[in-house]
Amino acid sequence: MNRRATRLGNVLFITVNLLFLLVICSSMIIPLWNAVAVSFSSNLASMQPGIQMWPRQFSFSGYKTIWSILAIWKPFENSAIVSVLGTLLHVFLCSLAGYALAQFHLPGRRWITSLILITMMIPFQAIMVPVYVTMQQLGLLNTLFALILAGTVSGFSILLMRNFFLSIPGEVLESATIDGAGHFRLYWNICIPLSKAGLATVALFEFVGRWNDILTTVLFINDPNNYTLQVALNSLISQGGSMSSGYIVTDNVKMAGIMIAILPLLLVYPFVQKYFVKGIFVGSAKE
Amino acid sequence: MENTQQLAARTLSMKSKLKEQRKGKNKLAWTLYLMLVPTIVYFVILTYFPLLHAILISMQNFHMIGDRPFVGLQNYSQVLSDQTFWSTFGNTLFLGIGILLIGFVAPIVIALSLNELLQTWLKRTIQMIIYIPHLFSWVVVGGLWIYLLTPNTGLVNVVLKLLGIPQVQFMTDPNLARWVIILVSVWKDVGYNCILYLAAMVSINPALYESARIDGATRWNEMWHITLPSLGRTMQVVGLLSIMGILRLFDQIYVMRNAVIEPKVDVLMTYVFDQGFKQIDSIGQATASALLILLLSLFLTLFTRRLVRYDDM
Structure with missing residues (x-):
């Protein structure tokens, strides 16, 4: 019983740990990715609200x-x-x-x-x-x-x-x-x-x-x-x-x-x- | 008898040889001094001379052109009775301590968490990613976050909208902007300090973990009782460097401030800059305040050095 509990605890530990690191990493990547996507959007599209994780109307005009x-x-x-x-x-x-x-x-x-x-x-x-x-x-x-x-x-x-x-x-x-x-x-x-x-x-x-x-x-x-x-x-x-x-x-x-x-x-x-x-x-x- | 004479002769010849060698080395020394000339000239002209000149300027009614009457300690008393100086002092304390505390804990937590990862490639990849912002300039990081936090179009507010939360004016609400500045500063530098801790963790003796495991320690126990205590020295160095960084806070504020939040985020160094280069004819006052800050930072350095015992690093 005790052993099973620790194993479960271990799995939980690893999962939570990984999730935590994932959140930290995405706080670094998402802003940059967002900037890349916006930089390749057209002038007008870049000013529209909404989540931009991919260029809208791909262009080099920026x-x-x-x-x-x-x-x-x-x-x-x-x-x-x-x-x-x-x-x-x-x-x-x-x-x-x-x-x-x-x-x-x-x-x-x-x-x-x-x-x-x-x-x-x-x-x-x-x-x-x-x-x-x-x-x-x-x-x-x-x-x-x-x-x-x-x-x-x-x-x-x-x-x-x-x-x-x-x-x-x-x-x-x-x-x-x-x-x-x-x-x-x-x-x-x-x-x-x-x-x-x-x-x-x-x-x-x-x-x-x-x-x-x-x-x-x-x-x-x-x-x-x-x-x-x-x-x-x-x-x-x-x-x-x-x-x-x-x-x-x-x-x-x-x-x-x-x-x-x-x-x-x-x-x-x-x-x-x-x-x-x-x-x-x-x-x-x-x- | 003969032996000692021989010995004496030998030591004599040795002595003269050594003397010759030393002479030769002294002859060579001028090349070494030549190598140091650019460095010494640089520090004399662009560090020590300005430092001494600052003492003079701080006691003058300084003009770039024209006469510079001596005014004694008037500039100092003007600085010390300036409301703005004290409010920037308070801001420096608030932002500095915020960055110090959060910036101290965050990299330790992340490093501990990374250390628990078993896959080396994943560890290395994450390490690489969180280090990236440290490489960027404050113009880039500041610009990026100001854009992300813009109402209506910025990513953060777009997400808030999707969650049904009203728009937040991050950069025009002075009290919020303070926290933005603290958190963005931590965001930028967390990866750097994290790498220092990870490097310290690598050098922990694996036998400690093995014996702990035999005694039935959980991973949590290992982390708390073995890993964390082994990081003491690195913590001291990181803490020391961060404390000395408090008074140097400038670039970030210069880039991220705007007219609305300035009274709550301007720091001592931006005060010096504004007095020196935005106000007309207050170069003397700017220099006086800079010297006061320098004095404070020297105190802080000596104090923390005594506290931290940097020398046994």
Whole structure:
């Protein structure tokens, strides 16, 4: 009797558990699926009430409108430039600094490390006003370069790279040192090829962060020609029906914009899965 | 006797060799400093200089162009007597604590539930799905939910209508909008923290479960007495990061707010932003308030660090 009761309990447990997870998953999938369906609907159909889990009157007009008529290709291009160049620069400079900090015999290493650690305790928003003033004094306001420059290095990435370099066995480096290799050669020919996972982690974090960033553009850019995708999309969505061009922005156009904004992220997603967790743990391991 | 002399000679030669090596390394050190130059220059120009400059600006009647008279602590007293500052402070507490509490429990519950799944492929698929929203920007997530919650056409209200429930104005009712913001924030980040917990669960010693099973423990018992207590450290880290996130709340509010709900959802960082970039000539006040918030966040960090003992991670 008792045994049967536990078996029944087990079945019930598994069923309830599965149902719970199903509800959670559908709360993630249904909104996205709904957005996909609406983005492929025609202008008029997208505005009609009702559950849309499949495009009504299938059409690309949402995508055509946002891409060419509302010219979102320009902010898309800006975002691509800023994200790609910014990420490359970020990975390069952070790995260089991480390499230097991984050398124990470097005089002043602790001092420099704490200089970098302290920056991690300062939220960017807390110094956004004086950073804006600095950017203005440097004459960089309204340039894409300001967006690339902001966040060129970060304490998080530097420490993450340093931890990766520290995990390289010392004998490998020693034998290379005996062969007379300088630090730049050690860094480029030995450490970089051995730390691909670390580089990928930093690059992915940074690319996703830059692609999704809104604050730096809002701060440093006034000229719509230099807007990034997220800011252009935000003004499109929040201004609702009216645009400066007098064009009515229907729901399918908004959802098409959202799809365009998440496409690059979905492309890197398989890699993100692989590296993010690893990165999080290496990053949080001992200072 | 001879032996010791030989030994002494050897140690001497060793010493000089070591010295030479150290010299060589010091010669090499300049390359290392060169590698650090971009980083140091960046932090000096775009973090430390603005930080020091902020202290000056906060005591000035700051104008982008023209003279900037020194006004002492006037900006600070203006901030502290500003009604809006205190109401955004209250909003930050409400939203922050809401996100903190619900956002802390939800990923643990989901991770525990996922851990009970026996099929690995199903586990991995669900894990992948719930992680997706974390990848998206706040513009995307905010836009998506504002659309879903629109009266008449949004999916949520359409479903409510089918169930015979009257339409709800989620984003124009300030008290409801607060909860929307809390729940959407949890929705976005739950997958991220969930993965951290799942990773911690993998490293639990399977022998613990085996011995529990021999003692006749049910799955519920196992979950409550073995899995949950093993997650302590991960909970500490997640909690620490979430607490530090409270004062950084900005993007979500910037994207999701509208004129009607602003008095109830504007947070400290949006206050700084509005003072600095929407109001004319209150850059000094914005900077003063930002410095107060920074001070608060440093306190919070030190306090939680002491509480959580992050260093034995």
